[in-house]
Amino acid sequence: MTFLLSVMMFFMAQVYAQKESKTLVAYFSATGNTRTAAKEIAKQKKAVLWEIEPSEHYTAEDLNWRNKQSRSSKEMSDAEARPSIKQCTNIMPYDTIYVGFPIWWGICPRIINSWIDNNLEQLESKTLVPFATSGSSGIDGAVNYLKKTYPTLTWQKGILKK
Ligand SMILES: Cc1cc2nc3c(=O)[nH]c(=O)nc-3n(C[C@H](O)[C@H](O)[C@H](O)COP(=O)(O)O)c2cc1C
Helix, strand or coil: CHHHHHHHHHHHHHHHHHHHCCEEEEECCCCCHHHHHHHHHHHHHCCEEEECCECCCCCCCCCCCCCCCCHHHHHHCCCCCCCCECCCCCCCCCCEEEEEEECECCECCHHHHHHHHHHHHHHCCCEEEEEEECCCCCCHHHHHHHHHHCCCCEECCCEECC
16 A cells, blocks of 8 residues: 555656646846846746857847947847857747847847747747846837737746846
């Protein structure tokens, strides 16, 4: 009887562990704030952490939003810009994906579009939770933009992390 109970508890623990590991936190961070937020969410949700890394790292000059010719300004002023990503993400095992980014120009950086476009078909069966860090902007503009740009995806309410 004790043995049977132990076996049952073992299998229940396995099922629970599998359930717990079905959340992914995928994020882009240029200067570290969103990385800190992503790590916190991953810890809370017992989720797997994945950094969306650009093929070409953003330098301080690239991030200068006061310069209209900087890389970030050029990308953000071009709705079709899709900066390339270093590695593919295996999103197959996950049901819920937290998608994190810094707010750039009130919305998400274009690399988030690159990541979504790369995974669009598979993302259609997932629940997506946007989260962001910012200087002062809220996340609603970014969430509305994502909903409008990707209407076939299931977007939950956004979370703005401090
Ligand atoms: C190109 C660029 C544009 C930004 N645009 C905004 C903005 O529109 N609103 C805002 O509150 N913060 C803006 N910020 C500030 C970032 O959202 C904020 O510093 C964020 O926490 C950076 O996250 P990270 O360290 O993960 O890259 C911008 C930063 C950069 C580099």
